[in-house]
Amino acid sequence: MALNPVLGKLVSKRVVLASASPRRQEILTNVGLRFEVVPSWFKETLEKSSFAAPYEYAVETAKQKALEVANRMHVKHLRTPDIVIGADTIVSVDEQILEKPVDKQDAYRMLSRLSGKEHSVFTGVAIIHCSSKGNQLETEITDFYEETKVKFSDLSEELLWEYIHSGEPMDKAGGYGIQALGGMLVEYVHGDFLNVVGFPLNHFCKKLAELYYPPPKHTVQHIKHDSIPSVDTFENLSDGESESSNFTEHKGANKLDSSRMCPSRPVYNCENSSSVRTGFTVPLENQNGASESAAKLPSKILDLMDGFKASKALFVASKLKMFDYLKTKGPLKAVDVANEVGTSVCGTERLLDACVALGLLEKTSQGYSNTDSANTYLTSDGEYSLHGYIIHSNDHLWPLFTNLESAVREGSRQNHRAFGRKAEDLFKDYYHSQEVKQRFMAAMHSIAHLTARDVATAFDLSQFKSTCDLGGCTGALAHELIQIYPNMKVTVFDLPEVIANISYFQPSEQCAAPVTFVSGDFFKDNLPEADLYILSRVLHDWPDEKIHVLLSKISAVCKPGCGILLAEMVLDDEKKNRSTALLQSLNMLVQTEGKERSGSEYRGLLEQHGFANVKIKLTGNLLDVILCIKT
Numbered sequence: 001m002a003l004n005p006v007l008g009k010l011v012s013k014r015v016v017l018a019s020a021s022p023r024r025q026e027i028l029t030n031v032g033l034r035f036e037v038v039p040s041w042f043k044e045t046l047e048k049s050s051f052a053a054p055y056e057y058a059v060e061t062a063k064q065k066a067l068e069v070a071n072r073m074h075v076k077h078l079r080t081p082d083i084v085i086g087a088d089t090i091v092s093v094d095e096q097i098l099e100k101p102v103d104k105q106d107a108y109r110m111l112s113r114l115s116g117k118e119h120s121v122f123t124g125v126a127i128i129h130c131s132s133k134g135n136q137l138e139t140e141i142t143d144f145y146e147e148t149k150v151k152f153s154d155l156s157e158e159l160l161w162e163y164i165h166s167g168e169p170m171d172k173a174g175g176y177g178i179q180a181l182g183g184m185l186v187e188y189v190h191g192d193f194l195n196v197v198g199f200p201l202n203h204f205c206k207k208l209a210e211l212y213y214p215p216p217k218h219t220v221q222h223i224k225h226d227s228i229p230s231v232d233t234f235e236n237l238s239d240g241e242s243e244s245s246n247f248t249e250h251k252g253a254n255k256l257d258s259s260r261m262c263p264s265r266p267v268y269n270c271e272n273s274s275s276v277r278t279g280f281t282v283p284l285e286n287q288n289g290a291s292e293s294a295a296k297l298p299s300k301i302l303d304l305m306d307g308f309k310a311s312k313a314l315f316v317a318s319k320l321k322m323f324d325y326l327k328t329k330g331p332l333k334a335v336d337v338a339n340e341v342g343t344s345v346c347g348t349e350r351l352l353d354a355c356v357a358l359g360l361l362e363k364t365s366q367g368y369s370n371t372d373s374a375n376t377y378l379t380s381d382g383e384y385s386l387h388g389y390i391i392h393s394n395d396h397l398w399p400l401f402t403n404l405e406s407a408v409r410e411g412s413r414q415n416h417r418a419f420g421r422k423a424e425d426l427f428k429d430y431y432h433s434q435e436v437k438q439r440f441m442a443a444m445h446s447i448a449h450l451t452a453r454d455v456a457t458a459f460d461l462s463q464f465k466s467t468c469d470l471g472g473c474t475g476a477l478a479h480e481l482i483q484i485y486p487n488m489k490v491t492v493f494d495l496p497e498v499i500a501n502i503s504y505f506q507p508s509e510q511c512a513a514p515v516t517f518v519s520g521d522f523f524k525d526n527l528p529e530a531d532l533y534i535l536s537r538v539l540h541d542w543p544d545e546k547i548h549v550l551l552s553k554i555s556a557v558c559k560p561g562c563g564i565l566l567a568e569m570v571l572d573d574e575k576k577n578r579s580t581a582l583l584q585s586l587n588m589l590v591q592t593e594g595k596e597r598s599g600s601e602y603r604g605l606l607e608q609h610g611f612a613n614v615k616i617k618l619t620g621n622l623l624d625v626i627l628c629i630k631t
C-alpha cells in the first residue's frame with residue numbers, strides 16, 4: 001500500500017503514545033500505527049506567561065508529557081520504548097490560551113469568548129526517540145506544531161448551555177469537540193481538521209518522512225518541505241537510502257552524522273518544527289542491509305507473554321500490603337520491607353525490583369518508595385484505591401482464568417474447576433461465605449468509586465428527580481450522583497446480603513440528602529419507583545433471556561419520559577478494537593453466563609422494551625454510559 005512506508009518505518013519499533021486522549025488513539029489507530037498507550041502524568045501547569053507565543057506553550061507541554069513517559073518507562077532496558085509521542089492541543093483567542101474547561105461555568109466562559117469569532121487551534125507534538133546506554137536514558141527530541149483557524153457562528157446563551165449540558169465540552173481544548181456536536185457551532189475551518197481534533201496527522205507523517213527518508217544529497221534542492229514524499233518517492237527508495245536515518249544503534253559506530261539526522265538542515269527547516277538531541281544516539285549506516293535482516297524484537301508479543309508475570313507481581317505486592325507499608329514508612333530497604341511483611345529478603349528484593357521496572361515503585365539509594373500512582377491506586381486507603389479489585393483478581397479471577405482453555409472449549413463458566421463448587425447462581429457463588437462476599441463487594445466498590453464521576457456526568461441527568469441504582473452495591477455511584485445533583489432522590493436496590501454489609505463502605509462525612517438502601521432481588525421483587533433506573537455493570541452478568549426479564553420489569557414501571565442509564569464497557573461494533581472490554585468479556589465467560597456487548601447490541605435490547613433515543617457516551621474511563629428514554 002502506497003502510504004504505508006512512512007508509518008511502516010515504525011512497525012518494528014516499540015511506539016508509545018503518551019496520551020489519554022481517545023481521539024489521538026483513534027486517529028493513529030485508523031492509519032494502522034501499532035502503539036501502546038501510556039498516558040502521561042505530567043501536569044499541564046507550565047506558566048503560560050513565560051512563553052512568547054501560545055504554540056510554544058503547546059510544544060513544551062507536549063514535550064514534557066512525552067519525556068515524563070519516556071523517563072518512567074526507562075527503568076530497565078527491556079522497558080525502554082523506541083519512540084514516545086506526546087501531544088498537546090490548545091485554543092488561542094484574544095491572546096489567551098484555553099485548555100480543557102474545569103467545570104460547566106468554565107466551559108461557558110470559553111465558548112462565549114469564542115462565539116462569533118475566529119480563533120486558532122494549536123497542537124504541539126513531540127516525537128522522542130529513546131535509547132538506553134548503560135542505565136542512562138538517551139533521548140532525541142523532534143517537535144513541531146500545527147495551527148488551524150476555526151470560526152464560530154454567533155451562539156446564543158441558550159444554545160451554549162444546551163451544548164454544555166450534552167457533556168461534550170468537558171475533556172476538550174477550548175470546550176468543544178469539532179468532530180461531534182461542536183461541529184454545529186463552526187462556520188469555517190482553515191487548515192488541518194484533525195489538528196483541531198487533537199493530532200495533526202499530515203504534519204506528523206511529513207515529520208516521519210523527514211526523519212526516516214532524508215533525500216539523497218543531490219535531490220535536496222528539489223524537495224518541497226511542505227509535502228509528504230509522494231508515493232513514487234517511497235516506492236523507489238532503495239534500502240540504502242531508506243535506512244540512512246534509522247534511529248538505531250549501529251554496532252561499532254560511535255560518531256554522530258548530524259547532517260543525516262538533524263531535520264533542521266535548510267531544506268527541512270520548517271518554521272514550526274525543531275529537533276533537539278540529548279544524550280547520544282548513533283544513526284545506522286545500513287550499507288549492506290545487515291540490520292534489515294536482523295531479527296526484529298516482537299515487543300508486543302513478548303509483553304503479552306510476560307503479562308501474567310507482571311499481573312501476579314502486582315497482585316502479590318498488593319496482597320502483602322507492600323504499597324501500604326511503603327506509603328507510611330518508605331523509603332525502605334528490601335530487608336526492612338521483608339521484616340515488616342514477614343517474607344524472605346531475597347524474594348522481597350526481586351519482587352520490589354520487578355515493581356520498580358513495572359513503574360509501580362521508585363528506587364533510590366535510600367530504598368524503595370511508592371510512585372504517586374501507587375499511593376493513589378494501590379494502597380488500601382488510596383483516594384481511588386483499586387486494592388479491593390486487585391485482591392479479587394488474585395483470589396477469584398486468577399483461578400478462573402487458569403481454566404480459560406476449558407471455558408473456551410466448553411463455552412461455559414469454570415467455577416466448579418477453579419473452586420471445586422458446582423456453579424449455581426453467580427451471586428450465590430459470591431455470597432456463600434462472608435469473606436468472599438466482602439472481597440467481592442470491595443472489588444465492586446473500587447471500580448464503582450473510580451468510575452462514578454464519569455458515569456454520573458456523562459449525560460446531564462438533572463431532569464430526573466429520583467433515581468434507583470439496581471444492583472448498586474455499596475452506593476459509590478449513588479453518593480456521587482447526590483454530590484452532582486443535590487436535589488436528586490437516590491435509592492440503591494440490592495440483595496439483602498449486600499445491604500446488610502454496606503456500612504464499612506459509606507463515606508465518613510454524611511451527605512445532606514443521604515442515599516436510601518432497599519433490599520430485594522430485581523428479578524423477583526417489586527422495584528422501587530424512580531424516574532431513572534441505573535444498571536451499572538449489571539447486564540454484562542446475564543444472558544439475553546435474563547436481560548429481557550429485567551428490562552420488561554423496568555419497562556412496566558417506567559412512565560414515558562423516564563429512563564434507563566447503563567454503565568458498561570461498550571465494545572466496538574466490529575468487536576476488534578477495545579482489548580480491555582474484549583478481555584473483560586472472557587472474564588464473563590469464565591465466571592458467568594453473561595458477556596460484554598457492543599453499542600448496537602445494547603441498543604437492540606433496550607429498543608425491544610420501548611426505550612428509544614439511545615445515546616452512547618464513551619467516557620475514556622473503564623465504564624461507558626448509555627442513556628435511553630421510555631417512549
Ligand SMILES: O=c1[nH]cc([C@@H]2O[C@H](COP(=O)(O)OP(=O)(O)OP(=O)(O)O)[C@@H](O)[C@H]2O)c(=O)[nH]1
Nearest residue numbers: 019020021023088089172173177178196197198
Ligand atoms: O475539537 C476538538 N478539540 C479538542 C479535542 C480534545 O481536546 C483534548 C485536548 O487536551 P490535551 O491536549 O491536554 O489532551 P488530553 O485529552 O488531556 O490527553 P493527554 O493525556 O494527551 O494530555 C484532546 O483530547 C483532544 O482530542 C477534541 O476532541 N475535539
